[in-house]
Each structure stands twice: as structure tokens, then as C-alpha cells.
Amino acid sequence: MTLTLGRTARTAPEPASSPTGRAPARFGPVAVRVLAYGALAALAVAVIYPLCWMALAGLKTNGEIFADPWGLPTDPHWSTYADAWQQGVLGYLLNSVLVTSASVLAVVLISAWAAYGLTRLDIPCSQPALLLVLGAMMLSPTVALVPLSQLLQALGIYDTYWALIVLYTAFKVPFTTFLIRAYLLGQPVEVEEAAYIDGASRWQTFWRVVVPMARPILASAAVLQALFAWNEYAFALVFITDDRLKTLPVGLADMAGRLNSNWPILFAGLTIAALPMIVIFLIGQRHFVRGLAAGIGK
Amino acid sequence: MTRRRIRHAFYAAPALALIALFVYYPIVENVRLSLFKFSVFRPGMRYVGLENYRQALQDPVFWHALLNNVFYAVTSVVFQVGAALVLAAVLEELIGRRLRGVLRAVYFIPAAVSMTVAGLLFQFLYQPDAGLVNGALAAVGLDGLQHDWLGDAATSIWGVINMSQWQSFGYTTMLLTVAIQRIPRELYEAATVDGAGRIRTFFNVTVPMVREMTTLLIILTVSGAFLVFNEVMVMTGGGPANSSQVLGTWLYASAFTGDDMGYAAAIGTVIFLITFAAGALQLLHSRRKAVAA
Numbered sequence: 156m157t158l159t160l161g162r163t164a165r166t167a168p169e170p171a172s173s174p175t176g177r178a179p180a181r182f183g184p185v186a187v188r189v190l191a192y193g194a195l196a197a198l199a200v201a202v203i204y205p206l207c208w209m210a211l212a213g214l215k216t217n218g219e220i221f222a223d224p225w226g227l228p229t230d231p232h233w234s235t236y237a238d239a240w241q242q243g244v245l246g247y248l249l250n251s252v253l254v255t256s257a258s259v260l261a262v263v264l265i266s267a268w269a270a271y272g273l274t275r276l277d278i279p280c281s282q283p284a285l286l287l288v289l290g291a292m293m294l295s296p297t298v299a300l301v302p303l304s305q306l307l308q309a310l311g312i313y314d315t316y317w318a319l320i321v322l323y324t325a326f327k328v329p330f331t332t333f334l335i336r337a338y339l340l341g342q343p344v345e346v347e348e349a350a351y352i353d354g355a356s357r358w359q360t361f362w363r364v365v366v367p368m369a370r371p372i373l374a375s376a377a378v379l380q381a382l383f384a385w386n387e388y389a390f391a392l393v394f395i396t397d398d399r400l401k402t403l404p405v406g407l408a409d410m411a412g413r414l415n416s417n418w419p420i421l422f423a424g425l426t427i428a429a430l431p432m433i434v435i436f437l438i439g440q441r442h443f444v445r446g447l448a449a450g451i452g453k
Numbered sequence: 454m455t456r457r458r459i460r461h462a463f464y465a466a467p468a469l470a471l472i473a474l475f476v477y478y479p480i481v482e483n484v485r486l487s488l489f490k491f492s493v494f495r496p497g498m499r500y501v502g503l504e505n506y507r508q509a510l511q512d513p514v515f516w517h518a519l520l521n522n523v524f525y526a527v528t529s530v531v532f533q534v535g536a537a538l539v540l541a542a543v544l545e546e547l548i549g550r551r552l553r554g555v556l557r558a559v560y561f562i563p564a565a566v567s568m569t570v571a572g573l574l575f576q577f578l579y580q581p582d583a584g585l586v587n588g589a590l591a592a593v594g595l596d597g598l599q600h601d602w603l604g605d606a607a608t609s610i611w612g613v614i615n616m617s618q619w620q621s622f623g624y625t626t627m628l629l630t631v632a633i634q635r636i637p638r639e640l641y642e643a644a645t646v647d648g649a650g651r652i653r654t655f656f657n658v659t660v661p662m663v664r665e666m667t668t669l670l671i672i673l674t675v676s677g678a679f680l681v682f683n684e685v686m687v688m689t690g691g692g693p694a695n696s697s698q699v700l701g702t703w704l705y706a707s708a709f710t711g712d713d714m715g716y717a718a719a720i721g722t723v724i725f726l727i728t729f730a731a732g733a734l735q736l737l738h739s740r741r742k743a744v745a746a
Contacts, residue, residue, distance in 0.1 A: 187651075191547045198540075199559045202619065206562065208585065209574050221583040265467045272464030279458050284465055291476045293732030295680055298721040299479035300704065301486055301714050306479060325475035328468050357461070386567035388683035389701070393709070404569035408687050411573050418577060425573055429566045436565040440558060447624075448631045 206429070213239070213423030220418050232419065239423035242414075246399065247406030248427070254316055254402055255384040258323035262380050263373055265324065266331035271365055273332070274339045275347065276357065291329035296322075297389050307394055318394040319402065323384045331376045334446065338372035339365070375446030378439045385432050403428045480725060487718035494712065505719035515720065518698040521610045525617070525699065526678035532618040533625040534670045540622070541629035542659050546651065557630060560623030568620065572687035575616040579603050606696035609689050613697055617684055625670055632666035633659060668738055676731035679724055700724050 212220055214231040272278055273285050296303065303322070307313040312321065346368070350360045366373070388404040395401055401409065407421075407428055414421050436443060487505050491498040509515045540560075544553050563571060578585045579602035587599040602612040640662065644654045660667075682701035685691060691698040691706060698706070700720055708717030 188547055191543055195540075195543070195548065195556055199556055202563060202623065203559055205574060205578060205585070205619075206566070224583045224585055224588055265471065268464045269468035272461060276461040276464060277458055278461050278465060281465075284469060287477075288465075288468060288472060291472045293729060293736065294476055294480055295676075295725070295728050296476050296479055297680060297682065297701070298704070298724040298728070299483040301708055301718045301721065302479040302482035303475070306475075306482075321471070322475060325471040328471055329476070332468055361464075382565060386569075388567070388569055388686070389705075392686070393705070404567050404683070407569050407573065411576075421573065422577075425570045429570045432565045432567070433562055436561070437558065444627060444631070447628055 209422050209429075210426045213419055213426050215419055217416070217418055235419045236423045236427065239420045239427060242420060242424075243406060243410050244403075244424045244427050247401055247403045247410075250316070250400060250406070251385055251402040251428075254319045254323065255381055257316070257320045258327075258384045259377050259380045261320065261324040262327050262331050263377050266328050266376065267335050267366065267369065267373065268361075269328070269332045270335035270339055271361055274336055275344065275365075288329050288332050292333060296326055300389070300393055303390075304393060313394060314396050314400065316400060319384075319387075319391060322390050322394070323380075323387060327380055327383060331380065334376050335369060335372055338369055342368055371442070371445065374439070374442040378435065378442045379446045381435060382432060382443075483718050483721050483725070487715060487722045489718075490713075490715045492712045492714060498715075501715065505716045506723075508716055509719055509723065514695045514698055514703060515700075517695065518700045518703040521697065521699045522679050522681065524610060525614055525681055526675045528614050528618065529621070529674045529678050530671055533622050533674050534667055537622050537625040538629050538660070538663065538667060539655075541626050541633055542655055544626075545630060545633050557623070557627055561627055562623065563620045564624040566620070568683040569687050571616060571620050572613075572684045575612070575619075576603065576688050579612050603689050603697075604693060606693050609693060609697040610685075610699075613684050613688050616688065617681075620684075625674070628670065629663060629666060632663040636662040669735065672731050672735045672738070676728040679727045679731075 211228055213235055214228040214233065216232065219226070219228065269288060273281060273288070278284065304313065307318050307322075312318045347360050347364050350364050351357070355363065386404060387402075388408075391402045391405045392408075395405065398406075398409070407424055410424055411421050488500060488502060489498040490501050490504070544556060548556065577583075581587065581599075581601040581604065584602075586602065590596065590598050600608060603609050636659065640658050641654060644658050649657060680701060681699050682705070685697055685699050685702045686705070689697040691702045695703075700723065704717045704720040704724070707713045707720060711717075
């Protein structure tokens with residue numbers, strides 16, 4: 156959400172590879188290091204333990220969870236995961252995959268077009284247009300739930316996948332355009348000009364030169380959008396009422412109510428829902444951090 | 454020439470159309486709607502001027518929700534900016550490169566999990582009898598602190614706020630690490646030559662050099678704290694007895710449970726103004742930087 160117009164943080168180093176490549180600067184007294192290691196390890200356990208506990212609780216019985224919450228499952232019930240899968244998680248998961256992938260595709264495409272148009276082409280009123288796009292980063296349309304629900308009803312897309320796809324896309328186009336634009340501003344135009352002179356149209360230049368060149372930032376934008384769309388809750392709660400269309404965040408909350416106190420199934424469902432994004436994060440960490448560093452995508 | 458310029462405009466047109474229709478229009482329309490009384494089930498709108506805002510001023514739940522948002526904002530700044538900065542500095546200064554990367558990734562993982570998952574999980578962890586929070590307290594001999602965390606009006610919002618810190622501090626730690634890595638090493642070497650200890654170096658070099666990032670994070674965290682919705686809805690639904698309402702959930706309850714749409718729009722406008730002010734501060738801040746640079 157930053158508005159550092161034109162000045163880019165594109166060259167942000169990734170934490171994984173410190174630019175100075177230094178070892179820890181100064182090794183202090185052993186006691187200090189031991190203390191630090193201990194505290195950091197304790198914090199890591201506190202962070203990760205609840206999630207591991209959740210995955211294991213999905214293998215226990217309700218009785219086991221209450222009798223011995225800290226214990227390991229004595230006789231792992233893998234079938235609980237299958238039950239969770241069948242009792243709604245599969246449907247919610249498919250909805251989430253559909254809405255997330257559609258909005259990732261739409262937001263990257265539309266923002267890349269806009270960024271290309273606003274940085275490379277001569278467009279009427281380009282300054283006001285740029286302000287309009289970047290200014291929208293300061294606005295949070297979630298506060299406008301009332302008019303948005305009227306608007307979606309008027310458009311006839313209330314309670315459809317389109318409601319979420321369109322909103323997730325529209326909401327994040329400003330930030331994504333900002334990211335891609337900042338990246339393009341730091342790239343040379345000569346290659347594009349050469350392609351253009353060789354007779355390629357602007358459209359061909361965009362697809363054959365600009366998109367491949369911007370691939371790293373497009374990947375970052377896609378990962379950030381996937382995380383946002385996968386986890387979004389407020390719009391999904393208000394604009395979808397048909398249970399068959401619900402995405403995971405809302406579907407799981409509903410399921411929690413429906414199951415009442417059958418905790419193992421719920422924990423199994425929560426684990427299934429959490430895994431894809433954890434895996435995407437661990438695999439795409441590089442892109443993720445670059446995206447965050449470039450734009451602070453909070 | 455002109456025709457080509459118009460053709461070029463098509464590249465930006467979809468983005469502009471989406472933003473105009475789904476970001477700007479709803480926000481403007483929201484301000485207009487806040488001047489009316491209306492409901493979903495009865496047709497017709499009645500113009501009431503600023504009545505909805507007057508209603509907010511006299512609504513104790515509105516003030517309580519606002520206060521909860523303030524608690525949220527203050528706690529989040531302390532942990533997600535203050536503590537996270539210390540953590541990032543410790544990681545950078547004391548820990549070897551490989552382990553540092555692993556720890557950072559571990560701390561970040563909760564941020565990749567949705568608030569719904571985290572909220573439902575913590576709802577159980579806070580459980581009075583089998584919950585791990587009470588279990589952990591008993592294990593270290595603090596039985597006296599055991600408590601029905603979310604069920605008690607005095608602690609419900611704090612249960613939610615604490616969960617949110619668990620979820621988000623790894624995210625800001627990651628960003629602060631990036632900022633620390635951009636500090637020129639010479640400054641640290643100079644500080645060492647001058648005989649400054651670790652703690653003085655932290656306050657005299659690290660803190661001032663990452664000020665840009667911390668300012669930004671403070672603004673983002675504060676505006677995020679006023680938009681809070683998901684975790685409260687999932688964990689407490691604003692209860693018990695409205696004790697954990699925040700502005701976002703009170704807006705939702707007013708609109709879709711109370712069917713007082715105009716009032717909900719007025720609450721929306723208040724949230725909008727607060728977050729807009731935070732955004733404007735951010736803009737001013739980055740402008741000033743641009744001028745100074």
C-alpha cells in the first residue's frame with residue numbers, strides 16, 4: 156500500500172540471501188548467544204506448535220482431545236480426514252481454487268496491461284489516470300459493504316462466483332498495478348523499441364517482450380493475490396449465501412457451527428484448508444518476499 | 454495520432470473501470486446512504502440528514518467497539534512493530550545465515566494461514582477445560598490465571614487480539630529484516646570502532662536507519678486494526694454481550710442483523726475516515742521522503 160510514486164524498491168534484497176553475505180557481525184559472549192538461541196527457539200515452538208497440534212488433533216477422537224489434549228493420538232484415525240473431506244471441505248476447497256485462480260489471473264493481466272499502458276504508452280489524461288489507480292490503494296472498500304451489496308444485486312452477480320472474482324480483482328488492481336509499474340520503470344525500454352521498429356505491434360510487444368521481462372514481479376503479484384483471495388472472509392461472508400458456492404474461510408466457519416462439538420473433523424478440515432497456502436509460501440518464498448519488499452503488500 | 458492514443462487507452466481501461474465501479478463508487482455511495490434510514494425488507498428510503506451519526510455518538514456499543522479497535526491498534530504496534538524490530542535485529546545480529554532463514558520462515562507460517570483457520574483453532578485453545586492455554590498455565594503453576602478467555606466479557610477482545618499477534622508478527626519481522634539488510638554495514642563497523650555496545654548500536658544505528666519502514670508499518674498496522682473483522686466474527690461474533698465488538702463487526706451486525714442499513718453506512722464512513730487519514734499520513738510521509746531524497 157505504499158505510494159512511493161515512481162521511486163522503486165525493486166532491487167530489494169531477499170532476506171534469504173543477505174546482500175552483504177556476512178556472517179553474524181560480532182559473536183558476543185557465549186551467554187548472550189545461548190540466551191538468544193533459547194528465546195528464539197521457544198518462540199518458534201510457540202508459533203508452530205498450535206498448527207502441529209491442530210493437524211494431530213484431526214487424528215484423535217473427541218474423547219482423546221478432551222481427556223489428554225497434549226498427548227499424541229494413540230490410534231490415529233485417518234478416516235477423520237476423509238470424513239472432513241466429504242462433509243463439505245472438498246466443495247469449499249474447489250470453490251476457493253476456482254475463485255482464487257480466476258482472480259489471480261484477472262488481477263495480474265489487468266494490472267500488467269494498466270502498468271504497461273501507464274509507463275510505456277502515450278495515453279490521454281495519463282497523470283489523472285495514474286493518480287486514480289494509485290490513490291485507490293488508500294481506500295478500503297470493505298467499509299462499503301452496504302452499497303457494494305446493492306451494486307452486486309443491481310448487476311445480477313450477487314451470490315455467484317463472479318461477485319467474489321470481480322471484487323477480489325478490483326480491490327487489488329491498484330496495488331498490483333503499482334508493483335508492476337514500479338518494476339517496469341526500472342527496466343530498459345530499448346528492447347521494446349527494437350521489437351516495435353522490427354514491425355511488432357504494441358500488442359505483440361506486450362506479450363513477447365514485456366511479459367517475459369516482468370515475469371519475476373508478475374510471479375510476486377500472483378503469490379500475494381493468491382494469499383489474499385484464498386483467505387478473504389468479509390466479502391465471502393456477505394455476498395455469498397448459497398452453501399454450494401462458499402469458499403473455505405466462510406465454509407469452515409459454517410462447518411464449525413454445524414459440527415457443533417465434533418472437534419476432530421473440524422481440525423482435520425482446518426488442516427486441509429491451511430496446507431495449500433503454507434506449501435505455496437514455502438515453495439514461493441522468494442517471490443513472496445520480493446513482492447512484500449517491493450510494495451509492502453499488507 | 455489521436456486515434457492511436459485512444460487505442461492505447463484501452464490498456465488502462467479495464468483497470469480504471471473496475472476501480473471506478475468497485476472502489477470509488479461504493480465509497481462515495483456509502484457516504485450518501487449514511488444520510489438515510491432504510492432497510493432491506495421495507496421499500497423506501499427516508500432522508501434523515503446526520504441522524505445516523507448522532508445515533509452513533511449516543512450508541513454505547515459504538516464507543517465500546519471504537520475502544521476495542523484502539524486496543525487492537527496499540528497492541529499491534531507494540532508487538533508487530535516494536536517487538537518485531539527487536540526480533541529482526543536479533544536474528545540479523547546473532548544468528549547464522551541458514552538458521553536465520555529457517556526461523557524467519559517458521560515465524561511467517563501463521564500469516565499464510567487464514568484468519569478463519571487461526572480463529573477456530575484458537576477458539577479451542579482458549580477453551581476453559583481442555584484448552585491448551587489453561588493447560589499451559591497449569592503446567593507452569595499459574596492455575597490461578599485459568600480462565601474462560603473468550604467467554605468472559607472482560608477478556609474476550611484480548612483473546613482475539615493476542616491470537617492476531619501470533620498470526621501477524623512474523624509478517625512484519627520479515628519486512629523489518631529486509632529494511633535492516635539495507636543498512637550500510639559501515640555504520641555498524643563505525644559504531645563498533647566507537648566502542649558502542651549491542652544495545653546502543655541498536656538504538657543509535659538500527660532504529661534510526663529503519664525509521665522509514667517502521668513509520669510505514671505503524672500506519673499500515675493502525676489502519677489494519679480499524680478494519681479488523683474476520684477474527685472477531687469467527688472467534689466471538691462480537692460477544693459475549695457485545696464485549697468484543699469492533700467497528701467492522703458492529704457495522705455488519707447493524708446492517709445484516711439489525712437491518713439498519715443507514716446506520717451501518719454511517720459506521721462505514723467513520724471507519725473509512727480513520728483509515729483514510731492513516732493512508733493520507735502515509736502519502737505525506739512518502740512525499741516528504743521523495744522531496745528530501
